Amino acid sequence: MGRIVLKDVTKAFGEVTVIPPLNLTIEDGEFTVFVGPSGCGKSTLLRLIAGLEDVTSGRIEIDGVEATAAPPSKRGLAMVFQSYALYPHMTVRKNIAFPLRMAGMDKAEQDRRVAQAASVLNLTDYLDRRPGQLSGGQRQRVAIGRAIVREPSAFLFDEPLSNLDAALRVGMRLEISELHTRLKTTMVYVTHDQVEAMTMADKIVVLRAGHIEQVGAPLDLYRAPRNLFVAGFIGSPRMNFIAGAEAAKHNAHTIGIRPEHIAVSADAGEWSGVVGVSEHLGSDTFFHVHQTGLADVITVRADGEVGFRHGDRIHLTPRADVIHRFEETGLRIA
Amino acid sequence: MSTKASRSAARLMLAPAVILLLGWMLVPLTMTVIFSFQRYLPMRGGFQGWVWFDNYRSFVTSSAFWPSVVTTLVIVGSVLVITVLLGIVLAILLDQPMWGQGIVRILVIAPFFVMPTVSALVWKNMFMDPVNGLFSHLSRFLGADPILWLSEASMPSIILIVSWQWLPFATLILLTAIQSLDSEQQEAAEMDGAGPFSRFFFITLPHLSRAITIVILIQTIFLLAIFAEIFVTTQGAFGTRTLTYLIYQRVLESQNVGLGSAGGVYAIILANIVALFLMRIVGKNLDR
């Protein structure tokens, strides 16, 4: 149930190839996140899986069944759109029941499933309202409810949290993760936010220009990024990249060290520089250090409240065991 | 959603409209062109051979041709000038704060919705009739002789009737355009020291120029084809025979189908030239 395989899938819009031949397997029950910068093809890939776009070449298999030419309604998938795409002229109840109605289910069974989905998502009180009368978070839940009732082999999410404000986003992230734990259904989730990716995914697929840069569990990508792009994309704030003489010391063209892996001191350290902007969040403190001779800026994260200010001299010591080494092509040196 | 399935469904759904309109355009058009090359008088001998471009020549050399062109230009031109100028004035006026604006709008828009035959007859009889019309009552009240509108001032009469019908259209379009004008621009100009007249000439008018162009182009196309007003009042007499009416007479009244068809082809070419300009503007808008 819910195993999706893409074999040599390509997608071109006219002359422009958006996705060069791509191979990917999504196992049953996995929460897979497609992540990458704008225009990397993650939404296109999702739509290819959904059947809303045709592949230019290649094959898609869903549960071992050839699905490349199947229309969206016959693939057994459900999709939650970025804009929720609720039917504005129908009540919440009718919205959620719509797929069941299309499947020709009898009314009693429809009502049962709608009630069930509504209780799971805390929508029971809103069943007779219209989407226009709901808040963003509620509409989101209706969209998810409409997907759940179909009992699909897999859920597809297209940047579902982008339209919500920050506080709501955190809450919904948890709800969706909990949903996954409860339903155990495959979920394919598209986002540009790497925090969502890291916190929700069983498996992350990092995409750039239609190309899969790396596939792996979140911490695997954090600990062992395959190339400069993945190293710079995963982790916030971004990894520091240092080329030149310092990198040569480690037998690499470029080295990378994450801001959270650099210790600070007022007196002594391997590197030294002058503090530029300092960001004091209370829980963490971030320093953007200049004049180190290594790179324009080195970003450093320190735990708790640390008192360096603009213009102070600061000494930095990177943790030797987590220095990432990259060769000239950008690939990781093991 | 652009899958193969949806694209073929789309082609199928578009087909009836395209086929119908294609047929509507090509079939009668081709027939008209074919007739235009013939000497064909159904009432007086029927088909009498192929004369190719003779009809085209006779049409433009006939003594009725140039007068009809002049008449058409005068009528269309005058109506355009009147409706656009008055339309701008009315649009600006209606944009001002006042009481009962909604009702005034209805009063001003109403003539456009009156059937052309009704409007022509009402004007002809109840206003312009030299014995019983209101205008004649008015002239006699003022001590003057009533004007024989439709027989002596026939072009002005037609122009009056048609302008009355189309003024609402121009006003409505221009009013819509004025109301879409960003008030911030006007306010900025006022802060910069521009008085009401300067603001009108340098801000309102340029913004309106596109709407004015649209009004002129669309009205031209419809005005070239006016028929009912002339049919019902003067039947083309007293110098009110437009090109359209001339063609109509040749084809349906004197039944000189070949000659009339040639005239029809001229009319089609003329309309297409105007349409070309209009479609260019519409096309640019579609890209937005």
Add this chain to the structure above:
Amino acid sequence: MARTVTTTRKSVNTILAWSIGLLIFFPILWTVLTSFKTEAQAVSDPPVWFFFDWTLDNYRTVLDRSDYSRFLWNSIFIAGGSTVLGLIIAVPAAWSMAFVPSNRTKDILLWMLSTKMLPAVGVIYPIYLIFIKMGLLDTRTGLVVILMLINLPIIIWMLYTYFKEIPGEILEAARMDGAGLRAEITYVLLPMALPGIASTALLNLILAWNEAFWTLNLTAAKAAPLTAFIASYSSPEGLFYAKLSAASTMAIAPILILGWFSQKQLVRGLTFGAVK
């Protein structure tokens, strides 16, 4: 501009606008008033304004003229029929251009609009012949077809603009929910586009009701609508202004009322989106 407008300015505007408005509306007003007068009062000099013995005789006479109801019914049938027929053909066409556009969509749309510019007088004779051949002359059906053809571009255009305002994602969601094409259109598109469809129908009813070239030339006694009926009053016998007014009022009243509701549609439909 949230400045206070002086009452003086507002009054001046109001007086000016109402005067001009009433002046423009006057012919219509006069016609309606005259329809309630006697023929003698209708032509009297000085003219009578409001205070006369209002009578319904004219209406009775016109309605009793046995054919009036037939002309009325013809107008309704032709205007309504061409609108319905036009919508049936236009909805799928507009759907296809709005939701599955191709590179040629814009050109096709422009081409369709351009067919409306075809001067009727250029094709009257072939149509006349075709109608005779097919037995459509002086039939309501024939007129329904012609009026549908001349207004189809506008119907398609207007539906296209209304459909484009519907987010495509909602239709995609319907597809994901298992709806086929017919279900998508019936359960999702049409309910959402209903106001737009109503507006389009409204404008088309008005245009078809008032059409005065084809209705005058392709009909005779049987299928003539009100446009032709009124035209027959152009060769009068004796005093007839009051009756003409009554007939005219009945002919234009429905459209005046409908027109009141359709100003926005008029702009959208007849300027082809070039003026917003």
